[in-house]
Amino acid sequence: MFKRSIRVMIADDHHLFRNGLHDLLDQIRNIQVIGEADNGQELVRRTMETSPDIILTDIHMPLMDGIAATREIARRKPDTGIIVLTAFNKEEPILRMLDAGALGYVLKSADNEEIAEAIQTVSQRKPYFCREVTEKLTEIVSKNYQLPPDADLCFSEREKEIIRLICREFTSKEIAYSLNLSKRTVEGHRTRIMDKVGAKSIAGIITYAFRSGICYRK
């Protein structure tokens, strides 16, 4: 089966690094480097013009950083696979880039094979993270994610349903309407929930819901 080559754009503010990466990618058969940019604005502009399949971008760049550029490109050309290629394995940039819409995250210390693998993977719309970043990611997850506490199990499905609706700013009347119940029934559930979690008002229900994982941050 014939595979058309993957068209790649490089963005980094260091000329030498771009050169090295360009040479490296030129050696890979089905990859074609179609452009370079030394800042985020140029990256966005050239991406709009040339529609690369894959972008390899640094984070720290003048005029517009890689995060803002990624966000912009993810919005305007959502089919573009964006891979972050940066030196540091820090929590915040990883999360910001993920949030901005990057599909891959590879450290600059990566070897040639890994970069090639990242490009191949992301070009199929699959996420790719290098080992270090995956480790970081799992670390972040285990650090920030609280497993549903046993208390969770104390709630019936109905109760959890109502808790989530409460968190979404629905009043008892609205919840009753949407669940085809009486307003009094919803109020009854609400009271039971408050008793269970020891809350004095919906405020307590909501804080409990967030802290316990019944509701999520996003």
Add this chain to the structure above:
Amino acid sequence: MFKRSIRVMIADDHHLFRNGLHDLLDQIRNIQVIGEADNGQELVRRTMETSPDIILTDIHMPLMDGIAATREIARRKPDTGIIVLTAFNKEEPILRMLDAGALGYVLKSADNEEIAEAIQTVSQRKPYFCREVTEKLTEIVSKNYQLPPDADLCFSEREKEIIRLICREFTSKEIAYSLNLSKRTVEGHRTRIMDKVGAKSIAGIITYAFRSGICYRK
């Protein structure tokens, strides 16, 4: 370069599934299946005896589930690469298995190549997650991890103070008393806060507070 074959152990309570997987793995050159287990206890015991390089295990199994078995094996034989092979792409089992020490997570719907790839990857001590799970993982991260919010800056200290008190279940009257203000003043702040965050009620204020990081989970 000569590569010694990867010694794999299979754990699943379904005989047919073990068979199918066994046959599949037998077709891969450098993989050698050295044993099977149909429950977690047996998995741990046989792992202690035979020290496989890689374990492919289901989660739901009698006597001891895959999570407990993984935890045990990660503690007693930390060099073992454990890959979860399960049917469902749910948040909780993923996190539990990661926490327990699994390095890979592949859905049973995966094709042969993907399972082979997972084994190869994990045998190099690199984590491997199938696409769906990676997506879930990033979803979990972006859902639970809060970026330092810019919105935070939009609130005056007074407003943030009041937001935190609201989250702690204080009523306007109580807040007014504790801050030596009029109840009406607190209500005024509350209204301004609701306007700013686009909330319809305190529920909206609290969810905003959690999501933006003005209030914390733990």
Add this chain to the structure above:
DNA sequence: CACCCCCCAGGTATAAATACCTAATACAAA
């Protein structure tokens, strides 16, 4: 069967929150 728990729903009453107003003070920036 009796018992318990969940879900449902109603009454009555008070407290709290919200939606509209208005307006004075203070302090910093344009």
Add this chain to the structure above:
DNA sequence: TTTGTATTAGGTATTTATACCTGGGGGGTG
């Protein structure tokens, strides 16, 4: 100086929430 914003505070009215009470129906279990 003027402008803006934060903070303070009040009035009036309606809607919601909460605290008490009551009861029925269904499903599972000892």
